[in-house]
Amino acid sequence: MDGARLLPAEIDRLFAAMPGEEATRVLAFADALRAFADAADKNAAALAIRERFAPLGLKGLSVPSLYRKLADFRASGVWALVPAKWCREAARGTAANAAFVEHWQSLVLSNRRKIRPAWSRLLRDFRNGAEIPGVGTWRDRYLAERGFLPAEGEPCPWSERNPPPGWSLRSLRRLVPDGFAMLAASRGMAAAKAEFGLMVRKTRVGLPCCRVVEFDDMWYEHKVVFPGNREPQRVVEFAAMDRLTAHVICRLPKAIRERDDGTLETLRSSWARWLYHYVLCVSGIPAEGCVMRGERGTAKADATFLEALALVNAWREAKGLGAVAFEAGALANEPLAKGLHDGAAKGNPRHKGMIEQMHATLKNEMGAVLGEVGGGRGVQPEEAGAMVAEARSLMAIARARGLDVEAVSAPFLSWTRFVQAADEAHRRMDGRQVHGLEGWEECGFVAGEFRMKSEASWRSVPPASEMSPEEAGAIAALVKAGVAEYRERRLSPREAWEKSKGALRTVPEYFSPQILGPDLCAVARVNDHMEIAFADQNTGTRMAVAAVAGNRLLERGREYRVWVNPLDAGKAYVCDMRGTYIGAAKVLRAVRADATPEDLAAQLGMRRKVLAEEARRVAPVARRRLREANERAAANLAAFGLEDPVVAGALAAAAGPREPFSDEDDADGVASFLDGITAQ
Numbered sequence: 001m002d003g004a005r006l007l008p009a010e011i012d013r014l015f016a017a018m019p020g021e022e023a024t025r026v027l028a029f030a031d032a033l034r035a036f037a038d039a040a041d042k043n044a045a046a047l048a049i050r051e052r053f054a055p056l057g058l059k060g061l062s063v064p065s066l067y068r069k070l071a072d073f074r075a076s077g078v079w080a081l082v083p084a085k086w087c088r089e090a091a092r093g094t095a096a097n098a099a100f101v102e103h104w105q106s107l108v109l110s111n112r113r114k115i116r117p118a119w120s121r122l123l124r125d126f127r128n129g130a131e132i133p134g135v136g137t138w139r140d141r142y143l144a145e146r147g148f149l150p151a152e153g154e155p156c157p158w159s160e161r162n163p164p165p166g167w168s169l170r171s172l173r174r175l176v177p178d179g180f181a182m183l184a185a186s187r188g189m190a191a192a193k194a195e196f197g198l199m200v201r202k203t204r205v206g207l208p209c210c211r212v213v214e215f216d217d218m219w220y221e222h223k224v225v226f227p228g229n230r231e232p233q234r235v236v237e238f239a240a241m242d243r244l245t246a247h248v249i250c251r252l253p254k255a256i257r258e259r260d261d262g263t264l265e266t267l268r269s270s271w272a273r274w275l276y277h278y279v280l281c282v283s284g285i286p287a288e289g290c291v292m293r294g295e296r297g298t299a300k301a302d303a304t305f306l307e308a309l310a311l312v313n314a315w316r317e318a319k320g321l322g323a324v325a326f327e328a329g330a331l332a333n334e335p336l337a338k339g340l341h342d343g344a345a346k347g348n349p350r351h352k353g354m355i356e357q358m359h360a361t362l363k364n365e366m367g368a369v370l371g372e373v374g375g376g377r378g379v380q381p382e383e384a385g386a387m388v389a390e391a392r393s394l395m396a397i398a399r400a401r402g403l404d405v406e407a408v409s410a411p412f413l414s415w416t417r418f419v420q421a422a423d424e425a426h427r428r429m430d431g432r433q434v435h436g437l438e439g440w441e442e443c444g445f446v447a448g449e450f451r452m453k454s455e456a457s458w459r460s461v462p463p464a465s466e467m468s469p470e471e472a473g474a475i476a477a478l479v480k481a482g483v484a485e486y487r488e489r490r491l492s493p494r495e496a497w498e499k500s501k502g503a504l505r506t507v508p509e510y511f512s513p514q515i516l517g518p519d520l521c522a523v524a525r526v527n528d529h530m531e532i533a534f535a536d537q538n539t540g541t542r543m544a545v546a547a548v549a550g551n552r553l554l555e556r557g558r559e560y561r562v563w564v565n566p567l568d569a570g571k572a573y574v575c576d577m578r579g580t581y582i583g584a585a586k587v588l589r590a591v592r593a594d595a596t597p598e599d600l601a602a603q604l605g606m607r608r609k610v611l612a613e614e615a616r617r618v619a620p621v622a623r624r625r626l627r628e629a630n631e632r633a634a635a636n637l638a639a640f641g642l643e644d645p646v647v648a649g650a651l652a653a654a655a656g657p658r659e660p661f662s663d664e665d666d667a668d669g670v671a672s673f674l675d676g677i678t679a680q
Contacts, residue, residue: 018082026081029053033070033081042066094166094175099134105177115176119169120160127156204244205439208286209500212243213279214355215294217267221363222371223388224418225410226255231392232371232412233258235422236267238299240275241355245445246437247430247497248358250278250567253422255415270519271538272299277515278567280312280324284504289322301326308514312507321505358429365425371412387411430494437493445491445499450475452484463488510581512573513563521561523577526554531588532562532572539566543587549574550583553616 015023032049039045042063050061060069072080094100107118126138135141138156141164143149158164176182216239223232233256240249252274257265276292279285294300301309306326313323366372373387374380391410398405406414413421440446444465449458464472464486478484491499513521524534530547532554543564547554554560554574561575564587572585 022083025053025056025058026078029058029081030073030078033066033073036066037070094171097134100132101134101175103133104172104175105181108176109181115173116169119172122172123158123160123163123167126164127159203439204437205442207244208288208503209244209497210242210249210279210283210285210290210504211288212291212293213249213285214241214243215239215272215275215292215299216355216359217298218359218362220253220366220422221374222366222369222418223373223412224255224371224415225391225395225405225408225412226257226415227405229255229258229405230395231258232388232410233264234373235418237422238267238272238275239355239358240279241358242497243293243354244443245496245500246354246358246493248426249283250275251426252567253419255418267298268538269298269300269302270304270517273302273305273516273520274565274567275299276301276305277512277565280507280515281509281512282506282565282568284501284506285324286503287321287505289316290324292324292326294326294328296328300328304517304519305515308511308517311514312511315508315511361429362425365429366421369413369418369421369425371418431492433490433492435490435493437490440490440496443496445496446488447491447495448486448488450484450486452478453482458487461486509573509584512565513561513575513579513581516563516565516573518561521563521575523559523561525559526556528556530554530556532560532574532585534562536564536566541566543572545572545574546586546588549585552582554582554585 011023011027018026032052036042036045036049046061046063046066049066054061060066069081104118104122107122108115111118122132126132126135129137129139131137138158139150142157158167163169218237218239220235220237223234225232235253235255237251237253239251241247242249252267252271254267259265272294279290279292292301309324309326316323371387372381373384391408391412394408394410395405398408406416408414444463446463446465448461448463448467450461451458461467461475462471467475475484475486479486507515520538522534522536524532526532526547530553532545532547533543535542545562545564547556549560549572559577560582561577561579562585563573564571570587570589572587574582574585576582
């Protein structure tokens with residue numbers, strides 16, 4: 001066999017790295033491979049090797065396996081035959097060489113993608129005579145191992161196919177930097193801290209409901225057919241979640257809209273104020289106050305909201321209530337070292353980790369909904385481009401024929417059907433009872449269930465911790481007798497919310513204009529039918545609002561500022577043009593032509609309220625005219641010598657058993673009585 005004899009230094013390293021019995025076995029197997037290489041009958045040689053080494057536990061002794069081992073032996077020397085356990089022992093000497101390890105790790109960190117190119121560079125530099133820290137040149141290594149210098153012109157005996165002992169790629173992989181250093185070098189310090197930094201542990205145990213509310217925006221991994229667009233577009237959503245119960249308090253989905261200039265409209269940061277307003281003024285917060293966790297991107301607190309929050313906190317302080325604070329996650333853009341470029345500023349997703357987790361769960365729930373295109377390029381289905389092209393063609397045909405594009409049977413859902421699917425996914429997620437939400441039992445979010453074994457369904461009962469001793473004893477006796485079953489389950493987020501929200505208090509509605517801000521209002525005039533009709537500039541929805549704000553009837557022809565939060569679209573907040581808050585008005589909704597009286601009751605009630613307010617305006621005129629009519633009737637009765645029987649009877653009943661009244665003592669009573677009649 002070519003170049004078959006081992007050098008004394010290599011034999012010494014073998015015996016230093018493993019017990020003598022193991023080293024002797026390796027050397028014997030090397031001799032057997034040489035014999036196998038020189039044998040004319042490979043099968044007979046392989047049989048002899050199996051008879052000799054199989055009882056010692058050595059595997060892989062078939063003819064093809066022996067050929068592979070022989071190739072490795074020729075390429076890498078005797079260390080290719082050493083078991084991995086003893087190779088690691090040999091590499092420990094390399095690991096103890098701090099200067100070499102530091103140099104090796106710097107090569108690895110310099111390559112942002114793979115380790116093998118760094119290993120190739122190490123061996124290339126070594127073969128080319130470079131001085132490796134902690135090792136020296138290859139000639140120095142040659143002298144240390146063999147006791148003499150290589151001959152003049154002798155090439156380096158080591159290469160990628162035959163690396164120095166302890167320098168194999170498998171061995172040096174164990175000396176690469178840890179995950180933090182690798183990620184910091186490849187992507188930046190912020191990414192490394194987010195992935196490998198020490199985590200701050202937080203718990204929901206002890207939180208009041210809505211003490212912490214998390215806000216975030218999310219891109220659905222679906223495209224939809226939306227009226228006015230030329231092709232399917234993605235869907236985005238604002239959402240607010242209670243940290244205690246993991247319940248989504250409110251959300252605002254929106255399809256991406258194509259503008260006339262070709263740009264796309266997604267969520268506006270000002271729309272986040274709709275969610276902030278809903279939490280504060282519609283849903284409510286605890287007396288202890290609220291921490292609103294958002295971000296510095298879309299779901300942020302702008303100057304308008306921060307000014308409104310200062311007013312709200314001044315009111316809450318005067319009432320002895322806790323403050324409302326808005327927290328945006330810190331931005332991390334730390335360089336690897338001073339003097340290097342800063343990294344791109346990024347927020348910490350764990351700052352609002354509960355709602356981030358909710359978004360992931362929601363996307364899993366909607367994975368089977370039609371129109372799923374993944375999270376972006378590189379991860380979307382291969383057919384996504386062809387699906388969009390087909391839908392674009394169908395939508396163009398529908399527009400050309402004057403048809404509703406949402407009626408097109410495309411590979412994507414219409415906006416209306418997608419909203420229904422998203423609503424259903426949210427309901428399933430909010431109603432799930434099998435989940436791993438932290439601290440659930442400690443918060444008391446469990447329910448008991450009981451049934452007799454003769455019954456098919458379970459009945460809800462209090463959990464064992466909330467039962468009286470008598471109730472617990474009775475159920476325990478039935479279970480012990482084998483005639484009943486009892487179990488406990490986790491509440492769903494919706495059930496936990498219903499159990500916990502009772503103590504929430506809303507911020508007065510007169511703060512609504514400040515919280516929502518002037519850019520979200522509409523300026524409209526009261527028409528002749530006592531309605532404020534306008535098209536919302538943000539959502540494009542046409543609305544009609546009854547011109548009664550609070551208990552005040554608005555004036556025909558006068559302009560007012562109106563805010564309608566789409567998350568609570570049945571109510572409008574009205575100010576005059578100077579910004580003085582007037583009150584909340586009802587948003588009018590059309591009912592079907594075949595509506596029952598019950599369906600019409602709400603609008604008929606508002607109609608009666610408006611007419612009653614209108615009647616109050618003309619009441620003074622009506623009273624005066626009725627008084628004049630009564631005076632004429634009395635004069636006519638007196639001229640005919642008659643008496644008004646209605647007035648006489650009423651006056652007699654009011655006087656009771658007393659003497660007939662006189663102008664002096666009962667003038668006030670008569671005036672009140674007449675006012676009552678005229679008012680009717």
